[in-house]
Amino acid sequence: QYHTLQSSPIISVSSCHQMGYNLQNDNHAASGYYFPHSLRPNGAPALESPRIEITAYSQCPENEVEESSTEDHFIKRGVNSIVTLTLPNADGYRDPSCLSPASSISSRSCNSEASSYESGFYNYDNSPQNSPWQSPCVSPKGSSSLLSCPHSGGPAGSPYHSPSTSPQIGAMAEEGWPAQHRSGGTGGGGGMGKRKYSFNGTSYNQTSCSPNQSPTPSPHGSPRVSITDENWLASTNQYTNSAIVAAINALTTDGVVDMGEGIPIKTRKTMLDHSPSMSLKVEPGGDELGPDGEICHEDYPSRLALKKENYCAGFLDVPQHLYSWSKPKPYLSPSLPALDWQLPSCSGPYNLQIEVQPKSHHRAHYETEGSRGAVKALSGGHPVVQLYGYMESEPLTLQLFIGTADDRLLRPHAFYQVHRITGKTVSTASHEVMQSNTKILEIPLLPENNMRAIIDCAGILKLRNSDIELRKGETDIGRKNTRVRLVFRVHINQPNGRTVSLQAASNPIECSQRSAQELPLVEKQSVDSYPATGGKMMLLSGLNFLPDSKVVFVEKAQDGHHLWETEAKVDKDSIKSSTLVVEIPPYRNQRISSPVNVNFYVCNGKRKRSQYQRFTYLPPNVPMIKTEPSDEYDSRGTAGLPMHSKPYYSQSRLTPIMPVSDSDACLVGGYSPCPPRHAAMPTSSPSSSPTLHDLSPVAYSKCLPSSPSHAVLPGPMVAPIQETPGHPSLAHPASPDHNTSLGMLPSQGSPNHLNSPGPHGYHPVYAKSSPSSSPVSHPSTPGGTAESPFMQAYSPSHAAANSSHAGGSSPSLLSEDASPPSMAITVKQEPQELDQMYLDDGE
């Protein structure tokens, strides 16, 4: 294993490894990945108390029988608890930095699912963190899994072992964090007290558990129990972690990161694992999966393992047997990248595409309600996801989880969970798996179906804000945080032992009943860019437009303050609920020499605004750049309907992170196309493979520089997620993490930036952008890709980049200047990228 690790390291490092963990690279890869995780380190902060809680959880699991998810969580927790216990060293938490590589590594391996293992790990833990164990973890297979567990555990364990290690994370992080955040900040008490929820039947289960479990220091005790807390906690940690990580990073770059995350994750996973077992239902999916084995195994394995080790044994086993998945591969999962890692949508020949996007609105259901059905597509059908470039005969497993849709990096959404839909109307088999508080739906991707899956089995469950916010470590707030994205992942094992992980995120989905009914939504705009003179009519298509809807164009500075704002003239007579015609207002400066990115939004009233939409003013003389179709549109005239739906789509791609933008290009063809794009991502590291997430700073930096050239792309297109003009809501206090978390992202971010037409030295901006300072405001800048600062706000990637580390790297990007002239257009950068890509592929 080591060999592999070592050998591969360099190469793979950047890329895939994660997957690869199994493979080998662990170290490198791990390190890279870990970074992000390292965020966890944040754990450091929180660390202190954590363990305690864990213990509690363990109890819960059994009790609760709630349905899948909750139970799972509990179960896991139980496991976790075990784990936690192990970790006695609180110290470690804090030191995350100390951890350095070793710890980090271990953690990662664990990350994913490892958690479950953790419990078992103790022993492992003992082993000196890093070394052997870790590596083992990395290693893909089998035993490794256990090992990995250890890792996960290791991290946790490590703490024990070595204080330095820190404590990694693991244990600490989870508990600690939560405790701190929640209890301290919000005052869990408050939350608890507030609601009656506790009473609710649903909550019962949870509560019962949680309370007990939650031993958390805090008094939460309260009924609420935020059930999930525990579970969540772990997960939360992740988020938090990111922030923390960021902080940590600042302190130290070491592998530390991993630690934190890894542990939490593990715990979570465990929980998940349990659930899975519970879910046995798997049924069809299972069958299919079974065949696939590989992928499934990954997840399953872990589960299995966990189960076995833990109490599961009995229950779980059954299911397992049923399905092939259960198999022995357990370990795989551990190696998989954490859910908050940013992954590219295409790598080498592979390209994971969302062929049919989900509708922009889907009312999520509460636990107190019945299911509200599966997420549907605009067409009335269901979302469709396809993997291009995969020629093997082995089925793969497509993973789906609910991710965030804010301006920060993509990560599992704390307030929503994917909900498995079954029934006669459902044609797609699926199977639930829990990974660190996040429910994942696993769907078979079969060669016979051309590696295409119709997602008609995925609903969305809303968790009570009060429950989630109480989780330890959870820093996000649920209020107004009702937009999500479907996040799809595929892990492809390659001959060389590495695993390529791809990720694609859907366009944002508004899950709030009220928001969906009241907030205007712009799905398409007929014009993306136009000369500063304005005057052209632009057709907007979307939802909830009212006779008195207004369209406001705004330009924000990096720091978030408004540079320019004007209300455009709306053709009141032509307004329909789904369409609106507006005249593009002249830009404040008619002499711009390079494209200027601004934003606009539709406003139905004070707090009823659409997300920011991107728009680019072009220098009067300059012909429109190819970049966008806009030209066409222009010519057509607003009346023409040709709209761009860029925003969303681009976004979706974005999600994948940087890659995303690239992905666009890649899209169809898959193979060839991708490579180029990779460039963007890959750019980061020679190593390349986008797939891999290069976490390491270095890579980034590298990438960035190169990126400039690449930059072009769709950057603009990227259209970061739409942001709501006025709502900072998303911005959460805690957020800092986002940034940090991103470490990985950076690459992405950079690309975007690059892409952005942004004329001139935005760099600075970026740097600023990070601006975590004004979390809230940031969002606003959606459009900004190009120029400005906005970009940052928008795309998560940006954020990431900006924020942390990225910073380091990003700067370079900025400097790139590549952006230069607005035009930038996406030229192909292929060469470089390709190389990288190939390399990756080749390897």
Add this chain to the structure above:
DNA sequence: CTCCTGGAACAAATG
């Protein structure tokens, strides 16, 4: 009879 939904009542959180 259960599952979906669409609508809304209620009530906590904000402004």
Add this chain to the structure above:
DNA sequence: ATCATTTGTTCCAGG
């Protein structure tokens, strides 16, 4: 501190 909004969650009822 109070009142008006908003927004989150729970209920209902019809298909």
